[in-house]
Amino acid sequence: MASIDFNGTTVELNPEGFLANPAIWTEELAAVLARQEEGIENLGEQHWAVIRFIRQHWLEHDSAPMVRSICKTVGVPLKTVYELFPSGPAKGACKLAGLPKPDGCV
Amino acid sequence: MTVPAPAALESRIAALTDADLARGFDAFRSKLSAAEVSYLGACVRCGLCAESCHYFKASPELENVPARKLDHVAAAFRRHATTAGRLLPGLVGARSFDREMVRAWVDAVFGRCSLCGRCSINCTVGIALPRVFRAARAALASMGLVPDDLQATVDNSLAHGNNMAITKADWVETVQWLEEELQAETGDPEARIPLDKKGAKYLFTVNPREPKFFPLSLQASAKVFWAAKEDWTLSSDPGWDLTNYGLFSCNDEQAGAITRNLVDAMERLECETLVIGECGHGYGAARWEGPEWLRGSYPFPVRSVLELMDEYLATGRIAVDPSRNPKAVTLHDPCNLVRHGGVREPQRRVLRRAASTFVEMAPHGEESFCCGGGGGQLAMAAYKDRRIASGGVKAKQIRETGAPVVVAPCHNCIDQLMELNKEYKLGVQIRTVAEVLADAIVPGPREEGGACPRP
Numbered sequence: 001m002a003s004i005d006f007n008g009t010t011v012e013l014n015p016e017g018f019l020a021n022p023a024i025w026t027e028e029l030a031a032v033l034a035r036q037e038e039g040i041e042n043l044g045e046q047h048w049a050v051i052r053f054i055r056q057h058w059l060e061h062d063s064a065p066m067v068r069s070i071c072k073t074v075g076v077p078l079k080t081v082y083e084l085f086p087s088g089p090a091k092g093a094c095k096l097a098g099l100p101k102p103d104g105c106v
Numbered sequence: 107m108t109v110p111a112p113a114a115l116e117s118r119i120a121a122l123t124d125a126d127l128a129r130g131f132d133a134f135r136s137k138l139s140a141a142e143v144s145y146l147g148a149c150v151r152c153g154l155c156a157e158s159c160h161y162f163k164a165s166p167e168l169e170n171v172p173a174r175k176l177d178h179v180a181a182a183f184r185r186h187a188t189t190a191g192r193l194l195p196g197l198v199g200a201r202s203f204d205r206e207m208v209r210a211w212v213d214a215v216f217g218r219c220s221l222c223g224r225c226s227i228n229c230t231v232g233i234a235l236p237r238v239f240r241a242a243r244a245a246l247a248s249m250g251l252v253p254d255d256l257q258a259t260v261d262n263s264l265a266h267g268n269n270m271a272i273t274k275a276d277w278v279e280t281v282q283w284l285e286e287e288l289q290a291e292t293g294d295p296e297a298r299i300p301l302d303k304k305g306a307k308y309l310f311t312v313n314p315r316e317p318k319f320f321p322l323s324l325q326a327s328a329k330v331f332w333a334a335k336e337d338w339t340l341s342s343d344p345g346w347d348l349t350n351y352g353l354f355s356c357n358d359e360q361a362g363a364i365t366r367n368l369v370d371a372m373e374r375l376e377c378e379t380l381v382i383g384e385c386g387h388g389y390g391a392a393r394w395e396g397p398e399w400l401r402g403s404y405p406f407p408v409r410s411v412l413e414l415m416d417e418y419l420a421t422g423r424i425a426v427d428p429s430r431n432p433k434a435v436t437l438h439d440p441c442n443l444v445r446h447g448g449v450r451e452p453q454r455r456v457l458r459r460a461a462s463t464f465v466e467m468a469p470h471g472e473e474s475f476c477c478g479g480g481g482g483q484l485a486m487a488a489y490k491d492r493r494i495a496s497g498g499v500k501a502k503q504i505r506e507t508g509a510p511v512v513v514a515p516c517h518n519c520i521d522q523l524m525e526l527n528k529e530y531k532l533g534v535q536i537r538t539v540a541e542v543l544a545d546a547i548v549p550g551p552r553e554e555g556g557a558c559p560r561p
């Protein structure tokens with residue numbers, strides 16, 4: 001099992017870099033994941049808006065939102081979502097929002 | 107020789123009873139035809155298959171040799187199903203089908219094989235290794251030993267009619283949004299993405315990954331249909347998802363139930379032809395395996411959307427300007443589409459017409475290497491490191507073409523290629539055939555008096 005160091009404690013990741021325990025997610029942890037797993041040094045306002053929306057959606061619906069509702073709710077064009085998260089909405093944004101890896105061809 | 111299985115499977119393996127093992131072994135036997143049983147004793151240990159397997163090429167170790175994987179499976183067969191094996195197991199290399207062997211099977215057929223079939227076409231004596239590996243997966247499935255994440259994808263399809271558990275409302279809303287985007291892109295307020303159009307010629311199917319996370323490929327396919335003035339539709343109810351992970355979990359009943367969604371949608375919407383979008387395993391499952399799972403041929407033809415795109419260009423139904431795709435493109439051949447599925451040329455003809463420069467990988471076509479994400483590998487997190495390592499073979503092929511654009515007519519391959527792009531720092535753009543074609547479309551000659559370039 002992979003892991004990262006987070007403020008002196010060890011946080012376990014699944015082999016694909018998603019949190020082994022999605023419940024322990026915090027925004028600080030998201031920033032560390034962004035740097036270490038996705039190579040994103042600084043999360044900007046738009047990153048945060050997307051991440052917070054995905055997290056909230058997951059807490060309420062137990063699933064990742066459609067990219068359509070990310071664009072609509074956060075008010076970013078689709079192109080921007082891909083630019084913000086080069087690994088894509090699933091392996092990029094959902095990972096940083098502390099979701100389990102979505103099922104399917106992702 | 108102990109090979110650890112994924113943790114969740116390990117506890118289930120430990121709990122297997124003798125009755126479970128017997129059931130698993132029976133399932134294995136029942137999945138093999140008489141001809142396939144003969145493969146189990148046919149290996150002459152020439153070792154030729156080793157270099158044909160991307161797992162072995164990337165990590166040359168014994169357990170990655172296809173013949174070795176075959177041997178794990180065949181050893182149990184020799185022990186239990188042959189007279190010599192029962193009487194003299196040591197003499198014929200027979201081993202008991204026990205927990206230890208189950209672990210070896212899990213590791214060999216789930217953990218180190220994408221069922222790509224490349225070993226098979228390079229085997230000296232023509233052993234269809236993937237048939238045997240699929241029978242072994244079926245045996246493991248009958249004992250409840252499919253890795254959880256792979257099974258979850260199957261369960262989603264069974265419960266929700268698509269492998270990402272997308273609700274009907276979300277699916278329909280996304281299609282309507284894409285229709286607006288298409289109208290904006292084409293400047294045609296009449297451009298449509300038809301839903302539930304009864305009697306349409308083509309029922310088009312997509313990968314749930316498109317509406318969920320990567321809708322531009324769906325919009326591109328719609329643009330192609332728009333340019334060709336095609337009579338097509340999507341289904342709002344189940345029957346729009348072309349994937350079938352039952353092909354990988356090797357539970358034929360579940361695979362058949364998933365295929366049933368497509369057949370039902372064809373009946374409900376009274377369409378003429380089922381069109382499978384850009385997907386390797388989805389094409390193989392619907393076109394070749396589905397009738398076997400459902401024990402009967404379909405009352406309709408099944409075609410790949412690549413064949414349609416090729417026809418539109420060949421007959422001049424859509425016109426393209428390749429200079430709109432100025433960068434060189436190369437093409438990945440999904441195993442299930444090309445080696446297993448037999449769809450090899452249409453995508454090439456489309457790219458030659460729609461892009462300025464088309465470069466083949468070496469090797470390609472039937473001899474193409476798997477991207478590493480096939481056979482359900484993309485869904486099994488436990489084997490991620492092996493998946494990325496084995497994909498190194500494809501990454502190298504891509505780099506050697508020098509092409510900045512990689513086209514893959516399969517969303518599963520695309521996801522793996524995106525990861526390879528990141529891990530191996532390839533710096534390429536990864537696209538579907540429809541995306542390349544859609545970018546090249548110019549107003550047709552009929553409307554413009556033949557002024558537009560035709561390929």
Ligand code: SF4
Pocket residue numbers: 158159160161171172175218219220221222223224225226235236476
């Ligand atoms: S089917 Fe493909 S992945 Fe599996 S052993 Fe053969 S070459 Fe290797």
Ligand code: SF4
Pocket residue numbers: 148149150151152153154155156172173176228229230231232233
């Ligand atoms: S090529 Fe065929 S016969 Fe030779 S070792 Fe491989 S499986 Fe056996």
